[in-house]
Amino acid sequence: KAGVTQTPRYLIKTRGQQVTLSCSPISGHRSVSWYQQTPGQGLQFLFEYFSETQRNKGNFPGRFSGRQFSNSRSEMNVSTLELGDSALYLCASSPGTVNTEAFFGQGTRLTVV
Amino acid sequence: AQKVTQAQTEISVVEKEDVTLDCVYETRDTTYYLFWYKQPPSGELVFLIRRNSFDEQNEISGRYSWNFQKSTSSFNFTITASQVVDSAVYFCALSAVFSGSARQLTFGSGTQLTVLP
Numbered sequence: 001k002a003g004v005t006q007t008p009r010y011l012i013k014t015r016g017q018q019v020t021l022s023c024s025p026i027s028g029h030r031s032v033s034w035y036q037q038t039p040g041q042g043l044q045f046l047f048e049y050f051s052e053t054q055r056n057k058g059n060f061p062g063r064f065s066g067r068q069f070s071n072s073r074s075e076m077n078v079s080t081l082e083l084g085d086s087a088l089y090l091c092a093s094s095p096g097t098v099n100t101e102a103f104f105g106q107g108t109r110l111t112v113v
Numbered sequence: 114a115q116k117v118t119q120a121q122t123e124i125s126v127v128e129k130e131d132v133t134l135d136c137v138y139e140t141r142d143t144t145y146y147l148f149w150y151k152q153p154p155s156g157e158l159v160f161l162i163r164r165n166s167f168d169e170q171n172e173i174s175g176r177y178s179w180n181f182q183k184s185t186s187s188f189n190f191t192i193t194a195s196q197v198v199d200s201a202v203y204f205c206a207l208s209a210v211f212s213g214s215a216r217q218l219t220f221g222s223g224t225q226l227t228v229l230p
Contacts (some may be wrong), residue, residue: 031216033216033217033218035218042220042221042222042223043204043218043220043223045217045218045219048216048217050216055216056216056217058217088156090156090158092158092218094216096216099146099165101148101160101163102160102216102218103160104150104157104158104159104160105157106155106156106157107156107157109156
């Protein structure tokens with residue numbers, strides 16, 4: 001069974017640009033969550049999508065958005081990039097029920113210069 | 114609001130020693146789930162164990178064991194006979210059921226475990 005696939009693995013962007021990250025969940029999983037990991041703030045929840053609907057959202061500005069497609073693949077977009085957006089962005093896949101664990105991809109390392 | 118505290122920032126042990134990673138959590142929910150994840154240098158968070166708030170039975174799975182105590186809000190994780198490959202950052206996480214964040218994991222700050230040969 002294939003794991004969670006995130007693309008690209010590494011990205012370098014300039015301040016003010018926008019970026020789109022992609023996540024393909026485990027086959028059959030309908031929930032995709034996104035997390036931001038930085039040395040200063042640690043792992044923070046961004047949002048969760050289930051069956052193409054955003055089900056939960058963390059405390060991030062509106063520059064961070066996402067969507068989920070009918071095949072459960074998800075994309076995350078960050079507009080007007082700031083230096084502080086440099087982070088490892090992790091995607092988590094799960095069946096979507098509360099009593100199940102999430103499985104993570106290897107992440108996308110975003111560097112904003 | 115939920116909070117997870119991992120007071121140990123870094124731990125260093127010699128191979129074959131046992132090591133316990135501490136985790137203390139805070140939540141007002143009565144039903145919640147606790148997790149341990151491992152993050153090797155590759156960056157991927159690897160799921161290790163999950164525990165329900167209504168099941169305090171402690172278990173052993175191979176070299177891993179955990180001690181869940183609701184009375185002290187602690188969920189400690191032990192690796193027996195540690196190996197060099199166990200070197201990683203270990204995260205404790207919490208998800209609550211009825212506070213609207215059932216599928217949102219709140220993570221601790223992580224413990225860097227280094228196992229020396």
